[in-house]
Amino acid sequence: MVGGESSSVGIVFYDTEKKNENAVFCRFSGEERVLKTGRKDELLDEMRKLDEPFTAEENDPTLKILALELLFFIALVALVWVFVGGFFPVFGAFVFSAASYFPVFVLISAIRSLYPDKENLEQFKRFHGAEHIAVELYSDNPKIPNPEKFATASPFHKECGTVYFSSAIILSAVFGIFFGLIPKIGFPAFLGIFLGTAVLLFLNLLNPLNPLMLFQHYTVSKPSEKEIVLAFEGIQLLSELI
Numbered sequence: 224m225v226g227g228e229s230s231s232v233g234i235v236f237y238d239t240e241k242k243n244e245n246a247v248f249c250r251f252s253g254e255e256r257v258l259k260t261g262r263k264d265e266l267l268d269e270m271r272k273l274d275e276p277f278t279a280e281e282n283d284p285t286l287k288i289l290a291l292e293l294l295f296f297i298a299l300v301a302l303v304w305v306f307v308g309g310f311f312p313v314f315g316a317f318v319f320s321a322a323s324y325f326p327v328f329v330l331i332s333a334i335r336s337l338y339p340d341k342e343n344l345e346q347f348k349r350f351h352g353a354e355h356i357a358v359e360l361y362s363d364n365p366k367i368p369n370p371e372k373f374a375t376a377s378p379f380h381k382e383c384g385t386v387y388f389s390s391a392i393i394l395s396a397v398f399g400i401f402f403g404l405i406p407k408i409g410f411p412a413f414l415g416i417f418l419g420t421a422v423l424l425f426l427n428l429l430n431p432l433n434p435l436m437l438f439q440h441y442t443v444s445k446p447s448e449k450e451i452v453l454a455f456e457g458i459q460l461l462s463e464l465i
Contacts, residue, residue: 236354244263248270378444388438
């Protein structure tokens with residue numbers, strides 16, 4: 224199995240069965256493709272250091288903005304539940320708000336604060352898409368298909384973190400909403416709905432056409448030809464090391 228991590232400067236592919244061995248860092252130096260092999264941790268450190276000049280500064284106001292959004296979100300949901308009446312509905316609203324907002328907080332924070340410059344953000348999204356394509360095609364066929372197959376493949380991947388985040392959001396929403404309805408529907412019904420939703424979301428993770436992959440539009444773009452060639456050469460080199 225192989226995995227990958229992207230930035231605005233390149234991609235690190237690695238062998239998931241070995242913690243730090245068999246990794247490849249592929250990037251551009253001008254228009255020249257550069258591929259370097261080594262330990263996963265060392266190559267990731269190198270990629271992150273090269274990426275630092277393009278990431279947000281520490282005084283970025285993202286956290287303050289997100290905190291205000293969280294307060295607004297909690298107030299809005301709680302206001303709706305107040306009309307339902309009773310302690311449990313209001314308490315459930317707060318549980319729902321806090322639990323479901325956390326993965327949103329992580330995702331939005333990463334997108335907003337990572338690359339303040341739009342050009343660097345778009346470059347990251349293209350590298351991310353190229354990473355998805357390479358990992359998916361390698362998983363299907365370790366012999367590595369030709370670059371033409373890379374060019375026609377989808378950059379969206381069902382095992383991307385955004386899919387897990389969105390699944391957590393839905394599960395948290397179901398928990399909060401139906402927790403508030405326990406006095407009306409009873410605890411057994413609440414437990415059945417919650418566990419049933421969890422099972423369906425888990426099965427949906429195995430779905431190659433998972434609709435939650437739509438969330439990846441925030442973090443993934445179709446790579447250009449040069450990024451496709453770079454990812455192809457990187458995953459090909461990694462396959463020779465494994």
